[in-house]
Amino acid sequence: MKIxxxxxxxxxxxxxxxxxxxxxxxxxxxxxxxxxxxxEALALNIINEKVDLKTGIENSDLVIxxxxxxxxxxxxxxxxxxxxxQQTVMDVGSxxxxxxNAVKNHPKRSRFVAFHPMWGTENxxxxxxxAESFSGKAGVICNREESAEDALELVENVVKNLDxxxxxxNAEDHDIxxxxxxxxxxxTSYALANTVLEKEKEEDTIFQLASSGFxxxxxxxKSHPEMWVPIFKQNKENVLDVLNEHISQLxxxxxxxxxxxxxxxxxxxxxxxxxxxxxxx
Amino acid sequence: MKIxxxxxxxxxxxxxxxxxxxxxxxxxxxxxxxxxxxxEALALNIINEKVDLKTGIENSDLVIxxxxxxxxxxxxxxxxxxxxxQQTVMDVGSxxxxxxNAVKNHPKRSRFVAFHPMWGTENxxxxxxxAESFSGKAGVICNREESAEDALELVENVVKNLDxxxxxxNAEDHDIxxxxxxxxxxxTSYALANTVLEKEKEEDTIFQLASSGFxxxxxxxKSHPEMWVPIFKQNKENVLDVLNEHISQLxxxxxxxxxxxxxxxxxxxxxxxxxxxxxxx
Numbered sequence: 001m002k003i004x005x006x007x008x009x010x011x012x013x014x015x016x017x018x019x020x021x022x023x024x025x026x027x028x029x030x031x032x033x034x035x036x037x038x039x040e041a042l043a044l045n046i047i048n049e050k051v052d053l054k055t056g057i058e059n060s061d062l063v064i065x066x067x068x069x070x071x072x073x074x075x076x077x078x079x080x081x082x083x084x085x086q087q088t089v090m091d092v093g094s095x096x097x098x099x100x101n102a103v104k105n106h107p108k109r110s111r112f113v114a115f116h117p118m119w120g121t122e123n124x125x126x127x128x129x130x131a132e133s134f135s136g137k138a139g140v141i142c143n144r145e146e147s148a149e150d151a152l153e154l155v156e157n158v159v160k161n162l163d164x165x166x167x168x169x170n171a172e173d174h175d176i177x178x179x180x181x182x183x184x185x186x187x188t189s190y191a192l193a194n195t196v197l198e199k200e201k202e203e204d205t206i207f208q209l210a211s212s213g214f215x216x217x218x219x220x221x222k223s224h225p226e227m228w229v230p231i232f233k234q235n236k237e238n239v240l241d242v243l244n245e246h247i248s249q250l251x252x253x254x255x256x257x258x259x260x261x262x263x264x265x266x267x268x269x270x271x272x273x274x275x276x277x278x279x280x281x
Numbered sequence: 282m283k284i285x286x287x288x289x290x291x292x293x294x295x296x297x298x299x300x301x302x303x304x305x306x307x308x309x310x311x312x313x314x315x316x317x318x319x320x321e322a323l324a325l326n327i328i329n330e331k332v333d334l335k336t337g338i339e340n341s342d343l344v345i346x347x348x349x350x351x352x353x354x355x356x357x358x359x360x361x362x363x364x365x366x367q368q369t370v371m372d373v374g375s376x377x378x379x380x381x382n383a384v385k386n387h388p389k390r391s392r393f394v395a396f397h398p399m400w401g402t403e404n405x406x407x408x409x410x411x412a413e414s415f416s417g418k419a420g421v422i423c424n425r426e427e428s429a430e431d432a433l434e435l436v437e438n439v440v441k442n443l444d445x446x447x448x449x450x451n452a453e454d455h456d457i458x459x460x461x462x463x464x465x466x467x468x469t470s471y472a473l474a475n476t477v478l479e480k481e482k483e484e485d486t487i488f489q490l491a492s493s494g495f496x497x498x499x500x501x502x503k504s505h506p507e508m509w510v511p512i513f514k515q516n517k518e519n520v521l522d523v524l525n526e527h528i529s530q531l532x533x534x535x536x537x538x539x540x541x542x543x544x545x546x547x548x549x550x551x552x553x554x555x556x557x558x559x560x561x562x
Contacts, residue, residue: 118490118491120494121494122557138489138490140490165489167489167490177481177483177486177490178490180476180477180480180481180487181477181481181486181487181490181491181495182490182494182495184473184476184477185473185494185495185498185499186494187531187534188469188473188498188531189498189553190534190549190550190553191527191530191531191533191534191553192465192466192469192527192530193552193553193554193555193556194530194533194549194552194553195461195465195523195526195527195530196461196462196465196556197552197553197555197556197559198526198530199461199522199523199526200458200461200462202458205458205462206461206462206559206560208419208446208448209399209419209421209448209458209459209462209463210399210462210560213401213402213463213466213467213500213501214462214463214466215560216497216498216500216501217466217469217470217497217498217500217501218466218556218560219494219497219498220494220497220498221553221554221556221557222554222556222557222560223550223554224550224554225546225547225550225551225554228550229543229546229547229550232538232546233541233543233546236538236541239538240535240538240539241480242476242480243531243534243535243538244535245476245479245480246472246473246476246531247528247531247532247535249472249473249475249476249479250468250469250472250524250527250528250531251528252472252475253468253471253472253524254521254524254525254528257513257517257520257521257524258521260514260517262510262514265506265510265513265514266506266510268471268475269471269504269505269506269509269510270506271474271475271478272470272471272472272474272475272478272502273474273502273503273504273505273506274474274478275474275477275478275499275502275503276403276502276503278478278487279487279491279496279499279503
């Protein structure tokens with residue numbers, strides 16, 4: 001199978017590496033506005049050839065859109081305009097309602113499969129791509145009933161070859177769940193980094209004292225705004241809803257401390273401990 | 282050197298393993314109210330013998346107190362009552378002002394060295410102990426001028442054998458810095474777990490969708506209240522101060538989203554990104 005990847009960054013690059021390894025892809029065309037990324041992806045053997053959008057699409061069985069969610073939503077209708085009924089398009093964005101609604105009435109809607117791999121890191125660019133990234137993680141396909149059967153089958157096969165386990169969901173539910181499980185973690189981490197940067201003016205002390213716990217909690221705060229601002233924008237209502245809940249949960253800790261109510265503090269912590277049972281199933 | 286370890290859990294056990302490996306310790310006495318922990322530590326070859334407090338102290342050159350900070354503060358004067366001028370006592374607690382003040386006027390104060398290794402995990406008990414835990418991390422000694430020179434030297438040697446890099450600080454500064462860099466991360470993580478548990482009633486969805494990002498941010502929420510309630514209690518003022526800042530940082534994200542001010546959102550995220558430069562020095 002010949003594949004075009006629009007956006008040869010962390011996610012697009014990791015998919016390319018894995019699908020080449022699995023021989024799911026015979027040939028990969030790289031398409032990117034960032035020519036530095038393209039050259040790097042070529043040098044790293046992530047793509048076979050760098051091309052423009054039209055050439056890539058003309059020659060591919062599958063087109064994978066792996067750019068920030070606002071650009072993805074914008075480019076998808078243009079891509080669908082260019083493809084035939086034998087070609088398939090998928091995306092990898094962290095929000096799904098926006099993109100699905102953008103092509104709801106497009107005559108080629110059924111050639112598109114809305115996909116979201118539940119994996120990412122705080123890094124970016126093709127040099128951060130790792131073939132094994134997706135192994136064992138969840139791959140979510142949204143609104144499958146809106147995709148043609150053969151397009152769906154092709155993407156399911158790709159997801160299996162990424163060694164992910166498939167989950168089906170409608171786009172709206174997906175966006176609610178990812179607000180809880182992914183998007184709020186990023187806001188928390190950004191806010192924590194800003195807190196420490198605001199309060200702790202001695203950078204050397206941060207560096208010297210930073211424990212593995214701090215590094216782990218603040219890791220996501222390294223994630224770039226180019227990717228995350230569009231996600232928060234597209235999932236605004238859900239993110240605000242969870243953010244309000246998060247602030248009110250933090251206020252409970254504040255109140256327990258202020259009132260020296262250490263029994264309540266213990267209760268809050270014991271409740272949080274339940275996440276162990278769920279994550280370590 | 283013969284060492285008594287009071288509290289053979291994650292930290293005490295990890296220190297024991299490493300100091301045996303380095304041959305800094307010839308013999309380790311284990312002291313613990315939890316007999317299950319003691320038996321486990323003995324079976325895992327972490328300690329050589331389980332003893333009562335008095336026997337352990339009588340026979341040791343060094344006594345390491347590795348129990349929650351409230352119990353540590355309580356037991357330290359009793360331990361100092363029992364030792365001679367040839368013996369040394371150290372602790373490993375995450376808050377330092379409380380314990381240092383508790384023995385300020387004790388006639389044996391100079392035999393005590395206040396220590397804090399900047400390492401921990403969300404796990405507990407001797408089975409979680411790992412010899413290499415401390416390698417490359419910071420080990421903080423507080424108020425060194427209040428310790429006798431030979432006691433200080435002995436502990437410095439222990440810290441070097443744990444492969445940690447030494448930092449000296451006064452207890453009050455330590456408690457401010459750890460509030461920023463360690464304690465607030467735990468509250469954030471607990472609150473995030475409670476947020477998700479409150480909003481996401483479908484446990485299976487959490488489990489299936491949980492990405493590495495979420496797991497990493499919420500990891501500390503598995504940490505036990507027995508250890509953390511006393512830390513928050515002893516460092517209450519500093520923790521409240523940082524917690525208030527953290528809530529106000531989160532409110533900035535909320536306000537940016539509510540007002541569709543995506544430039545401000547980008548600014549907040551770009552500022553948070555600076556943590557990369559500091560952590561990855």
